[in-house]
């Protein structure tokens with residue numbers, strides 16, 4: 001879909017193996033998600049990770065073997081019980097809700113979200129994926145890729161995950177056959193590439209026996225010389241929103257006394273230092289940064305991720321929901337945007353209904369018009385303007401009453417993401433990602449997914465002859481009109 | 495009643511004295527501060543549950559950081575069961591004084607009128623009435639619409655499923671099967687009157703993170719966390735503190751004296767100590783790094799039955 005982010009920039013994050021000892025935990029936690037169909041072994045895999053990295057304590061292990069009653073033939077407890085913490089999950093033997101787990105190696109710490117495999121819980125998978133840097137996709141070596149694998153890979157990539165690990169699990173059940181691994185790995189790499197994901201590592205493993213998870217599986221798979229799962233995770237990159245313009249969604253205004261006025265928030269992109277010029281959106285007022293205040297010290301710079309208090313050099317009107325941004329690299333502002341979203345609740349997302357939208361610290365009213373829905377089995381977008389049902393992934397158009405402020409999700413996951421809240425139930429009903437600002441020109445109409453362009457005849461001919469247009473011929477219809485009519489249409493826009 | 499914090503002094507904490515946090519702890523700190531500010535901004539009447547333990551101490555420290563240079567803009571609520579260690583109460587009052595905090599202490603009146611004791615009524619009933627019910631009463635009385643807690647997802651299996659904003663019905667019920675989805679760091683703070691949210695800024699911290707942060711930030715802790723010579727008995731495999739006037743040895747029970755400390759703090763009859771000589775923070779951490787038993791092991795509450803925490807939480811326990 002888009003070019004991968006700079007390899008060089010990512011490489012600089014990778015801890016050289018030789019420096020590993022020195023780099024103990026000297027890095028941010030990697031967030032990952034496990035996905036796959038029911039019974040592919042997700043919970044077992046995470047249990048194995050926790051067990052082999054010694055994140056499970058003795059009393060927990062004792063409770064585990066007590067609860068699991070019968071142990072499996074390896075004399076090991078049922079690792080899934082470490083994860084499936086709700087009574088309903090234990091009773092039904094399935095994962096219903098996302099569980100977050102924590103483990104660490106000498107080199108790095110990890111936050112892992114174990115997500116449900118059932119299709120009806122796709123929304124929970126999206127929830128886990130929203131904050132993940134990397135997705136581990138499990139398949140059962142006996143069955144290979146399934147529709148569910150495609151579904152999960154698609155959702156993961158839509159949610160901005162750029163690193164995939166394919167875990168070809170239960171490899172002990174296919175006699176550790178190299179050909180099986182190569183076939184599945186090949187299929188998966190094609191799938192990943194079709195989704196624009198280039199960083200793919202495929203690993204044959206047995207979560208149950210602990211082969212190629214934390215410890216290598218040479219004894220049974222001498223032909224495999226790739227990394228174990230943990231080695232792959234240790235070298236994966238965490239995403240930063242440090243590139244691009246400065247963004248500070250204002251959470252609250254701090255006024256402890258007459259002489260101090262600071263704007264508190266978490267830097268959502270870029271960096272800032274005293275003296276930098278900033279704009280306050282949506283008002284557009286301009287000021288300079290006077291101080292970056294934190295509890296520990298007055299800092300001379302802040303970067304994406306830092307929770308700070310910003311003091312400006314002049315009296316300006318700033319309140320919660322505003323965004324302070326670098327003057328020379330501003331986000332998009334407007335009343336209409338294109339976005340993709342995942343419907344999370346039984347009622348789906350209804351066209352024309354006025355939802356609450358929360359993005360950053362800004363909450364405002366929005367109307368949603370569905371345009372198309374992703375058919376997960378084929379990966380194709382199908383024209384769709386009715387209610388998007390639960391678990392559906394749709395392309396939509398957002399229309400606001402008041403100015404909205406966004407970056408494209410591809411550019412910045414913090415300022416390009418939003419949730420929708422149903423005004424009747426107050427529940428969170430969708431998670432979405434901004435694709436672009438919608439320039440609502442009178443000459444352009446959307447008919448399904450095709451754009452209708454009304455252009456003066458000579459311009460229309462020129463456009464249709466161009467290479468760029470030829471490649472996207474199926475996305476637009478061009479209508480030749482007189483120059484006067486085109487001018488009229490343009491007049492309506494201003 | 496409170497003087498506002500003194501004028502902002504840019505040199506109050508010299509960076510030369512305190513090295514910067516490592517990126518892992520810094521990321522956790524940033525996330526927690528973000529949550530504090532978000533809740534303070536979105537809710538009308540938040541409160542912070544303060545249980546005096548190490549997690550609460552970290553929570554308080556983060557709250558002070560989040561709102562600096564202002565003071566913590568909400569009260570701290572301590573549910574006092576009447577069976578807390580005296581060292582906890584002394585420490586609580588000292589912190590409130592030192593950091594200019596609004597401290598609200600609440601005890602369920604049934605405790606006094608029915609003389610509820612974990613010994614005579616059992617730990618389950620005592621916890622139900624003096625903690626869970628008391629908490630509900632205190633939250634209702636204060637009309638709080640958001641309550642911060644120091645729970646971590648790594649503590650226990652049902653906690654691993656908990657959201658950062660955990661929605662509660664007007665009668666404080668938690669429905670684990672029907673939690674609001676929580677994507678990115680976009681928390682949904684919209685509720686109706688009477689409903690509330692429990693907010694957990696430490697969700698993604700582990701026990702080791704807590705200790706390393708306490709060390710890096712020099713956060714004061716109640717002395718119970720450090721080993722010293724204490725009187726105790728061994729009862730049901732638990733080392734019970736035996737210095738309270740209400741303590742009565744069972745027939746045949748020997749009161750022993752030895753170096754003891756606590757990994758978690760709560761009601762003394764329900765909180766087992768561990769034999770240890772770790773008397774400083776560094777020694778405690780060194781001991782922890784080789785510990786093979788989880789911190790909740792000393793707690794009677796979790797051992798009652800598998801799933802007991804989920805049950806308590808559904809009923810309104812934190």
Ligand SMILES: Nc1nc2c(ncn2[C@@H]2O[C@H](COP(=O)(O)OP(=O)(O)O)[C@@H](O)[C@H]2O)c(=O)[nH]1
Nearest residue numbers: 038039040041042043044080169170206207208
């Ligand atoms: N033989 C074998 N069985 C496995 C392996 N991994 C998981 N299993 C078994 O597959 C079943 C489903 O595992 P579980 O972790 O609950 O799957 P989940 O639904 O994806 O979480 C359990 O009986 C596991 O013991 C493996 O590598 N080899």
Ligand SMILES: [Mg+2]
Nearest residue numbers: 042043094095
């Ligand atoms: Mg599972």
